[in-house]
Amino acid sequence: MSALEQPLDRVNHFNGQRLDASDFRADQDYQIRVRRKLFSSLYSIGIVQGLEVTKHPTDQHKVHVAPGVALDFMGREIILLDSTDVQVAGTPSPSPGVIFGNFLVIAYAEQRVQPVNDGCVATSAAGGCGGNLAWGAPTRIRAVPKLEMVDTWPSDQSGRIVLAQIGLQAGCQVSDIQSGVRRYAVAAQPPTVHPISLEGEKDIDASNPKVLYFHIDGGVPDSVTLYLRGAQFSTLFYSELGNHTHAGRLAQPTLTIPDHRHTFQSVTTGTATQDPNKPVDLIARTYDTDSDTEIRMWHSDLNDGNRRLETLTTLNPGDGPIVRLTNLTEHTHNIPAGQTDSAGGGSYALGAVNIDAAGVTDRSARSGASTSLAYFKKLTVLYDGQDITDQILKQLNGIDPANWPASATLGDGTNTHPLVVNGTGKIDLTQLGLDFTPGEHSLTLQVADAGNGGQIKYNLYVA
Numbered sequence: 001m002s003a004l005e006q007p008l009d010r011v012n013h014f015n016g017q018r019l020d021a022s023d024f025r026a027d028q029d030y031q032i033r034v035r036r037k038l039f040s041s042l043y044s045i046g047i048v049q050g051l052e053v054t055k056h057p058t059d060q061h062k063v064h065v066a067p068g069v070a071l072d073f074m075g076r077e078i079i080l081l082d083s084t085d086v087q088v089a090g091t092p093s094p095s096p097g098v099i100f101g102n103f104l105v106i107a108y109a110e111q112r113v114q115p116v117n118d119g120c121v122a123t124s125a126a127g128g129c130g131g132n133l134a135w136g137a138p139t140r141i142r143a144v145p146k147l148e149m150v151d152t153w154p155s156d157q158s159g160r161i162v163l164a165q166i167g168l169q170a171g172c173q174v175s176d177i178q179s180g181v182r183r184y185a186v187a188a189q190p191p192t193v194h195p196i197s198l199e200g201e202k203d204i205d206a207s208n209p210k211v212l213y214f215h216i217d218g219g220v221p222d223s224v225t226l227y228l229r230g231a232q233f234s235t236l237f238y239s240e241l242g243n244h245t246h247a248g249r250l251a252q253p254t255l256t257i258p259d260h261r262h263t264f265q266s267v268t269t270g271t272a273t274q275d276p277n278k279p280v281d282l283i284a285r286t287y288d289t290d291s292d293t294e295i296r297m298w299h300s301d302l303n304d305g306n307r308r309l310e311t312l313t314t315l316n317p318g319d320g321p322i323v324r325l326t327n328l329t330e331h332t333h334n335i336p337a338g339q340t341d342s343a344g345g346g347s348y349a350l351g352a353v354n355i356d357a358a359g360v361t362d363r364s365a366r367s368g369a370s371t372s373l374a375y376f377k378k379l380t381v382l383y384d385g386q387d388i389t390d391q392i393l394k395q396l397n398g399i400d401p402a403n404w405p406a407s408a409t410l411g412d413g414t415n416t417h418p419l420v421v422n423g424t425g426k427i428d429l430t431q432l433g434l435d436f437t438p439g440e441h442s443l444t445l446q447v448a449d450a451g452n453g454g455q456i457k458y459n460l461y462v463a
Helices: 021-042 389-399
Strands: 046-050 053-055 062-065 068-071 077-080 084-087 103-107 110-116 137-143 146-150 161-168 174-178 196-205 210-216 224-231 248-251 254-257 346-349 352-355 380-383 439-446 453-462
Touching: 046 161, 053 161, 053 174, 062 103, 062 161, 062 174, 077 103, 084 146, 174 389, 196 210, 196 439, 210 453, 380 389, 439 453
Parallel strands: none
Antiparallel strands: 046 068, 053 062, 062 084, 068 077, 103 146, 103 161, 110 137, 161 174, 196 453, 210 439, 224 453, 248 352, 254 346, 380 439
16 A cells, blocks of 8 residues: 555444444545556556547537546546537647647546535534534535646646547637547456457459458457558459360351342453464365365465365355364454343352350450559548548558648559558557457458559558
8 A cells, every 4th residue: 555545444334323424435435446446457548438529510619529438547437428519729730730739638527516505503512512513515526527628748647538639720720630649448457369460462443342350359459450551453363364265156147149140341352372383274075076075185385276266155054064273373252242141049058156255144354444453542441341441541640641641542543652652550440449349350441433453461460
């Protein structure tokens, strides 16, 4: 027991005992001190539940604090029963996202209310106690937390718990609320949680998120830390394709041709020439006399008196001369214009090959895009189905406002974004007021919109 602390006394009741206010206070004090000692031994200081800070819906110079519970270093329960509006005060921010001081804190406080002053006044009897015994006081002690703005980070011994850091404009209007500075109460005893370490990567797009399931076992963890980094969508999806074939299917279309003719113009044949070194033969049969029926060949060197001339065309055409000339001299033939004979019509089967669709039938390849997937933009993080992206970005902004300004997103589709170049660094999920009770939990990493995709690398540590 410390020399500054009073002993833990409680009233020893017995029959006929006279009790006054100090006796009742002793009993109350015993119960309160034991409970607070227990809390301060089991838990660290910080927020237990609720106490979220948001902008006032109408007054730009106020913030809104939700109901909740916190514990201070003495184990005192700081309980805010109703939503409360707080007038802000502090130093305006020199630039967006940069805040000096302006911490909104909550602390334990009490008020004495409902005073009573009526009733009898005790007086002394003859020979008894002397003097009048004045009485009367507030009949209730009400626990009412104190909300205020401070310029510096409070010490643990001050009893103040930081709820948020408030960014102010030049006119003291609320411009930003940083929740990354919040401190949450955790178990003070050595953890019995089974440590978890999950590391990996996943190529994601709008239809293929990464859902990371993990199970907390052994108690509520002291720390849950997440690291994220963006990378390029794997090019193997575009460059590597296994050996495969496409099935061909033979169809039998029919070609129908109607009855038709072909028209041609006057045609002149090419020049015909005699084959070289071939003789010119003349075969003739004439009707000279009954005794002279021989066939004679006359040479060109004979005079006319030695030749027999016969006009072959005047002979009997029915049984007249037959003349056959071969290897004649050069000559041409003219064919008059006209039409061919009817070619007739008909139907003819033509063979054709159709290429069947390949692959599964319930999914189609992405078509019409000019570029492949590379780096995602606007990653969304969900914890147990709850979107915590804004809370993560606010925490990153409070740690590194240069790389993570108030307007930042988790990725912008390029390889120069801080998420790709350096990653997020440490994201303390325990500062986001999430439920880490034992059981199954999930983290979902997803993007939206067609053509938005990339690779996400993650590290999750639970201890």
